[in-house]
Amino acid sequence: MGDPYGNPGREATAPPEESLFGPGSQFHRFFNDPRWALAVVRATVLEAAHPQIGAALADNSSFVVHPWRRLSNTLVSLQRMFGADEDTRQREAARLNRLHARLSGTDARNQPYDAMDPEVRAWVVATLFESSVTMCRLSGQPLDHATMERLYAEFRAFLAALGDQAGHLPSTLPEFWQYYDRMVAEELQNTEALRIILYQLFEHLPAPPLFRGLPTLWAAGRALAGPVIGTITVASLPEVFRRRAGLPEVPGAQTLMQGAYMAARLTGSLPDDWIRTENFVSLLQLSPDGDGPWSERLTTLRTRTKRAGALFRLITPAAAEPGAPGAAGNQRGAREFFTDVLDQTGDGSLDWPDLAAMARELCSRLDLDEPEETRLYDAFAAWWRELQAALDSDGDGRVSADEYAAAAPALAGPALIRVAEVLFDVTDADGDQSIDAEEYRALFRRGFARSVAEGEGRYTRSAFVREFLSFMSGRRRSTPYDPLLSDA
Structure with a gap:
């Protein structure tokens, strides 16, 4: 040229x-x-x-x-x-x-x-x-x-x-x-x-x-x-x-x-x-x-x-798209959750790049610096090791939709709880052990829902962890977490 x-x-x-x-x-x-x-x-x-x-x-x-x-x-x-x-x-x-x-x-x-x-x-x-x-x-x-x-x-x-x-x-x-x-x-x-x-x-x-x-x-x-x-x-x-x-x-x-x-x-x-x-x-x-x-x-x-x-x-x-509002109420099956939330790269399997993509999006939304960014990545890496040990039945280094659906309850282990706790810590920018409206908006890009704000308009650690685990392990739809982790 x-x-x-x-x-x-x-x-x-x-x-x-x-x-x-x-x-x-x-x-x-x-x-x-x-x-x-x-x-x-x-x-x-x-x-x-x-x-x-x-x-x-x-x-x-x-x-x-x-x-x-x-x-x-x-x-x-x-x-x-x-x-x-x-x-x-x-x-x-x-x-x-x-x-x-x-x-x-x-x-x-x-x-x-x-x-x-x-x-x-x-x-x-x-x-x-x-x-x-x-x-x-x-x-x-x-x-x-x-x-x-x-x-x-x-x-x-x-x-x-x-x-x-x-x-x-x-x-x-x-x-x-x-x-x-x-x-x-x-x-x-x-x-x-x-x-x-x-x-x-x-x-x-x-x-x-x-x-x-x-x-x-x-x-x-x-x-x-x-x-x-x-x-x-x-x-x-x-x-x-x-x-x-x-x-x-x-x-x-x-x-x-x-x-x-x-x-x-x-x-x-x-x-x-x-x-x-x-x-x-x-x-x-x-x-x-x-x-x-x-x-x-x-x-x-x-x-x-x-x-x-x-x-x-x-x-x-x-027909309504799977996961469309009103299509299946507040619940969704294991395979739907696998596709909508866990398989971030869309290759049909769950491995480290999928969880790394979640960590990357959370770090981007919160505009994290070191060492908070590394803490969050490390928590997701530990969760991946836990998932791999519990769900990778054929030992190929990945978790298929079939493997996940067969042992989905194993998703809620100690490493996932640790992810929830670290996510709370990095979202709680002022360190007062609660998430205020500004911190909540930084993560979810929306205001408080009435169901999550406790006391004087604050989101406590226990409520935050409970909601996160309910979404990630119970496969329940969530107004704040679905737009965060499953939206295009």
């Missing part, structure tokens, strides 16, 4: 360091650009095509089962990293480094992967930069060279903020395009994670909060949108990679892709509040039965969409 605009090579003219982040940055302007949604999807596919990243995603990520949660967490993290506050950026960089340090292993071909590999991390940043440049080109507004240099300097500063040497990304734009072309032509592969994103994720995408409980309406929209998004994404990938990976060439795909990017560009003329990423993130984080003004709007929208859903059901009746 080379430099797509044919500019002569010269050193990137980095603006002063203090101006590379914050509201004045080029990234900040892109963050609220509707076109960036397409760019992020494209960048994610290019990341997944890297053998190490693809293996890490396949083994550890919950993006298939919980894509909206994963997207929300990613956007929040990028906001922190590119924000104006240096202390927030340092804390987020440290959190990301701790998270990545826990993601290593070997893939199905016994090839090692390590999320802390500096070359791997450089490729992640490279895909975000290149996809941002490409989104502008495909929408008819190519970046001028100065703006492109500014954006590249910002992404190199992002990599440096993580503690990685800037040299893992070339210092000049011409050198970057040479590096990018080499990676696409020689390193990227048609990985399992890439195939899952393109051909499973979009076509089986779980419903966001607005459409939860409306399976027919959501399925109808997804049946149309899923293949379209996949086709647009494939068409936007570099041709040399599409050809080498054997990705399908759909007639009219290039025209459809160009139209999608142009439409996204036109959407940018809508009022700022309509397209602001912070508002989108807030919507993703809402629970259907939450509180606050956004939840009230969600309730109103759900009421209206239910009417539309009723019309769809009259036309194409469909």
Whole structure:
């Protein structure tokens, strides 16, 4: 490919360091650009095509089962990293480094992967930069060279903020395009994670909060949108990679892709509040039965969409989804609980990455630092060892749905009680041995329910542990814990 605009090579003219982040940055302007949604999807596919990243995603990520949660967490993290506050950026960089340090292993071909590999991390940043440049080109507004240099300097500063040497990304734009072309032509592969994103994720995408409980309406929209998004994404990938990976060439795909990017560009003329990423993130984080003004709007929208859903059901009746409100009361079977809660990665079995995904989400919600984060991970690791010893009857290192269903009562052991106690301790930020309304909202993103607040509006240790164990071992539905651990 080379430099797509044919500019002569010269050193990137980095603006002063203090101006590379914050509201004045080029990234900040892109963050609220509707076109960036397409760019992020494209960048994610290019990341997944890297053998190490693809293996890490396949083994550890919950993006298939919980894509909206994963997207929300990613956007929040990028906001922190590119924000104006240096202390927030340092804390987020440290959190990301701790998270990545826990993601290593070997893939199905016994090839090692390590999320802390500096070359791997450089490729992640490279895909975000290149996809941002490409989104502008495909929408008819190519970046001028100065703006492109500014954006590249910002992404190199992002990599440096993580503690990685800037040299893992070339210092000049011409050198970057040479590096990018080499990676696409020689390193990227048609990985399992890439195939899952393109051909499973979009076509089986779980419903966001607005459409939860409306399976027919959501399925109808997804049946149309899923293949379209996949086709647009494939068409936007570099041709040399599409050809080498054997990705399908759909007639009219290039025209459809160009139209999608142009439409996204036109959407940018809508009022700022309509397209602001912070508002989108807030919507993703809402629970259907939450509180606050956004939840009230969600309730109103759900009421209206239910009417539309009723019309769809009259036309194409469909059975209620397992676990949908009203489908099975307050109880659920062992297999349903296994699928909804325990199997966080969606691979059909329970192993350490599933419990690590739970710990990761809890640490993210509570914004934990060390040593609290490690305490929570260690508690989940001890629970996994207990589960493995009690339930893994065939000794394959995993717990299947059949093994879990056959011995589900063994789930409530001492290690699970320890998880509940540690979770209480890290949620109780002020250490007063009770959880107040602010601490409760940090974990559950909702206000107190009348049934849990004791005394003067506080949640005691015993009540917290009792509720957690009731949910995790008794398989009872829970207003606070279901949105926390089973929502998409």
